[in-house]
Amino acid sequence: IINRSTKEREIKLFFSHDLHIIETDGGITAYYHPDMDAIIHFKKDRYFLIGGISESGGLDEFAVGVTEFGGLEGTWKDAEDGKLSENLVAHGSVDSVLSLKTKISNGKEATVFSWIAAGRSIDEVSELFETIKKAGPDRLVRETSKYFENWAGKSEINFGNLPVEVVSMFKRSLLILRTQIDNRGGIIASSDSDILRFNKDTYSYVWPRDGAFVALGLDAAGYFHVTQRFFDFCGKIISKEGFLYQKYHPDGSRGSTWHPWSNINRQFQLPIQEDETALVLFSLWNHYYQARDIEFIGPLYKQLICKAADFLVNYRDEKTGLPLSSYDLWEENRGVSTFTCSAVFGGLKAASKLARVFGDVQRAEKYEVAANEVKDAILKYLYDSEKGRFLKMLKPDGKNGFIKDATVDSSVYGVFEFGVLPADDVRVEKTMNAVESALWVKTEEGGVARYQNDYYQQVSRDVEKVPGNPWFICTLWLAEYYIAKNELEKGLRLLKWVADRASESGVLAEQIHPFNNQPLSVSPLTWSHSTFVLTVIEYLNKLNELKICDKCGLPIYRKKMGRLW
Template identity: 45%
Template sequence: MARDLPIGNGNVLINFDAAYNIRDMYYPLVGQENQSSDHLSHFGIWCAQDFFWIDNPEVSKKLNYLEDSLVTNVEGMHERLGLNFVIRDGVDVQHNVFLRKIKLENLFEAQREIKLYFHLDLQIYGNGVGDTIYFDPELNSLVFYKGHRYMSLSGLSPDADQPFPSGYATGQKGIHGLEGTWRDAEDGQLGGNPIAQGSVDGTLELTMQLPPKSSKEAWFWICFGHTKQEVERMESMLRTETPQALLQRTHNHWVKWVNQDAHQLSLLKPDLASFYKRCLLITRTNVDNRGAIIAANDSDILKFAKDTYSYMWPRDGALVSHALDRAGYYELSSKFFDFCKKVLTPEGYLMHKYNPDSSVGSSWHPWVDGQGKKQLAIQEDETALVLYTLWHHHKLAGTLERSREDYEKLVQPAADFLVHYRDASGLPLPSYDLWEERYGVLAFTVASVHAGLVAAARFADYHQDKARAVYYTDVADQVKKAAEQQLFAADQNRFLRALYWSYETNQYVPDYTLDMSMYGLFDFGLFELEDPRIVETMRILKEKLWVQTDIGGIARYENDYYHQVTNDVAKVPGNPWFICTLWYAEWLVASAKTADDLQEAENLMRWAIGHALPSGTMAEQVHPFTGAPLSVSPLTWSHASFIKVTQEYLSKLKIFTRTGTKQATDASEDKVLEPVVH
């Protein structure tokens, strides 16, 4: 089930499923140590007439956020039981506390006793072995712990005569046929077992009296810490400052944060501006405070591959950081580049992916080739794009004068690797593609290597390292020349996706497959967008990769097998991806000569909005016939792609607005007005 409404503070990340159950609970790193590991935590309401969990089919819900904020706003109703509710959840921006505010309305003409139940099913350190839960009478809280992880679940009723929890239950689950303490809640009576160990869960009860046709507010919260004492201090702080004050400051913080973006959003139509800001906020939830930009934190993907997307891919991180830099969030990007500097290998390349704590992540890339000889298990574009976006980071942030350490410890060794990892023709040697499926010389990778070397040359020139500046520039030119000679299919007047080395013929074999990642040939500046070869390449990409269903959108490449739902590849070359559809929108924006030319790009931006969840969450891809989210949700890269194309759309729009005509001026003006990629 797709994840929705992520909330977090860079240390704690909470994901809900589409029914608004808590599914993922990351702490102390975003993306590492999922303390719930896809186990469902329930929220329920009891009244004399009946009991229901929030995912009951009789409960109608609207899942959304408060505007410009990472505080949820979920409106629900159980018509038969005469109950309306509004739930607002957030993670405090100063302390590692999850907050839940429930406003409950009684629609009946009679006073009623209502009980609220918050169930928590944890897998501390990501597994359910050796956990402990107990009721703490001084805190009036359920406390979970194992090792150096402590979590307390507490609540506050609005009724003065019984403000603290009126009941609790602890127990085991998933063993001996036990389902968990949530079952104990369904009759409105918790057993009160004070402690349990092993594979455990717990449920807390709040009781309130609701007068006729009235409403009241109740609270639950979870404190996260490394020790019991840390949790106790947070509990004391929260009860002194009040949960309302913490939730209010959290809301205010995010409203201020997302409106720091310097772009002239007033030029956008309101729905585009609102979605742009929502993308910034959702992107922020997947950025760890120590610099790791995580691809996605949807543990539902475990069912597919027994692994997750909760890793820092340097490529994804570089492109996400670039979008954040263009929006002015330089501090976040700076931490990402510090992360990359820390993990760069002595040889000068970055590995496939990393855990949020900077250790090397899992990989399926072999270290030997088909002949049993050593090969590097890397995607070279990941190293190159870090250099490319690092240059733009310092330019946009105005920090080039402070970039000496980055130049010496990251740029030089990485650029030297790019220089030497080439064949005699000048092309980069084979590595894995950005889709992590093929080992060869990919157009996307070649474009990124060229961009990385150009960036390195600019760093060298700035730091008066003239010899390297000339050297890196010369090598970048060699890469471009080799790409023109070997990656262009003259018979089709377009570029190739890749070249693969044949051990039988001792030469490269061309791959004519159309792949939307070929957009990188212009986006990373290897070739000019007006180049007829690029124009034809982009034209045929759209023609062949557009999904011919009511859903539409653009697939990754021809006959994409990942999560494939049909073999009718003529109609559905692959599932539509948000990033691929938005890449084509970038092309349309870059090519626009008049204001009218922007309309098709705007339509594709609206396609992304229309296929996101109502909250604004975008998955990796969508079902080509139903539009339902597929693979992970949210995918950070999807949101960063919308951020970037909106920035470029705004830049062109600003030109048209300033000139007072429908004609675009010289494209170089675009680069002056707003930060751009090239």
């Protein structure tokens, strides 16, 4: 806090805490603990110790009380007159407020610290308090900052000709990714709770799809030790049938879902997005290809790789060779989507390569044959020669047939991303040209929408001008396409577009408002940051490939990290 006035000032800061412990607002106790000069909130085996310190000492005042019950708004109202009641204890639906006071001379500054220590018992949070007391919060902040400064700089990357804002966004993205990763391997989609107001649920789950994309980005940047825990996590949660459900809690239990177990005729159907199972295999091969840690993936071979790959082989239509219906990656429509089929191809190719690593020739050939059958089926059934592009999906017509859904959808980038066709194939080129033409938001903000007439968080009904809100991942997919095509200037322009539209803190939301760049939906979205990291590495790989020294014949910028296929 800086005092810019010409006289000494006394500053009082108020901190309010309304904790819903174990996801409920009842049965909670809050009390003042005199020995630690702190407020304790607890329920069952969840404890939170809240304290603070200024140059004037510890807590100035405090209060605990009832909130959101019996017509009471909360103890924070007690702070409006600048004086707290110092009520000592409350239970039920409770909150707390504490104040810290400091005097600052004119032209001087002061630092005030507040902290929350979380644990499973009063003893655990008390030990954390003693650590803070002994070391001092300023030292802990300094050491933590230095630790993660070195963590973010782990890989020695020559950023070539990338502008400073892109490099800064890359490093910030790495740090934000780490905040969304549980030490037991779960990678949550977002820790933002604002989304609760829409349907009383959050993004704080582990989607195997999001996790697989995060692993792709982190492995590309050299953070193999972090992604290993995610793959271990997947090995523990995979079903006995070999598929992964929509989402999970970080402890491995299944998360809430809107995917039903039957169709409208009460016939059984798996409540899955098959791409999630396939993407984990695709990402795991990428991990091994770069890390070469066979001792790590050895225990996962039978438990995860074979189970998942066998499921992908069997979960197909005997007549067409296409995967059977499941929900698309947007989790909205059930059918056979181009993205899911491409991911299944990539997953089966990955499983075949991993099987060869272990000398399992029979399985390797089985997965290879299935992958090629899926590829042939994609080109036969999901490419529309009349429109000159790939379809979004085939939807069941209720009569054992399918209806073509030709909606322009950005996710068709999966055709080149997962190796079905190269980026310079004319069918891919026409498809991606259609994506850019139909889905680029025609406002000053720009960016790529998910698909035509995207209703989620819809801002404008003028779908010709605003087909949907700009999504960071979709815009970066277009950048990946241009990079794969050796069109680095176009790819770099889109990387800069993303970096320029991050929040002031460097956070990337899921999507932005098409007219004012305000973040929409959750922020941060882990997937947005991982895709930025991956796209930067792909740009540098391509830069390394194309920019060769005339004299020595070596790359000008950096060591090549390799491509998947």
